[in-house]
Amino acid sequence: MGTMNEILENSQKAEGNMEALQSESQMQGLMDSEITRRGQLLANQALVQSAGDRLRLDKERRGMLAEDRIMTLKIMERDNMTEQDRAVGVKEGAEFKDF
Numbered sequence: 001m002g003t004m005n006e007i008l009e010n011s012q013k014a015e016g017n018m019e020a021l022q023s024e025s026q027m028q029g030l031m032d033s034e035i036t037r038r039g040q041l042l043a044n045q046a047l048v049q050s051a052g053d054r055l056r057l058d059k060e061r062r063g064m065l066a067e068d069r070i071m072t073l074k075i076m077e078r079d080n081m082t083e084q085d086r087a088v089g090v091k092e093g094a095e096f097k098d099f
Contacts, residue, residue, distance in 0.1 A: 010022070
């Protein structure tokens with residue numbers, strides 16, 4: 001299948017019905033392939049927009065989780081502490097507050 005200019009030239013030079021029908025079918029084929037190409041480009045655009053939206057939501061979610069971690073108050077029980085709790089928040093000789 002040729003380009004649009006070639007198809008138009010063939011259409012102008014057509015001498016009979018058969019050549020005119022052939023030019024018409026070539027134009028129709030070119031139009032169909034361009035419609036398919038347009039559909040693929042629109043689908044790609046939708047995918048790119050979707051990926052951008054997912055990236056934005058992921059960044060927002062990470063920010064919320066980081067803020068949540070900062071704002072979390074951890075209450076430790078002196079009888080039920082993990083090794084990490086003992087290493088991080090308790091100094092030797094520090095007492096717990098009774099609530």
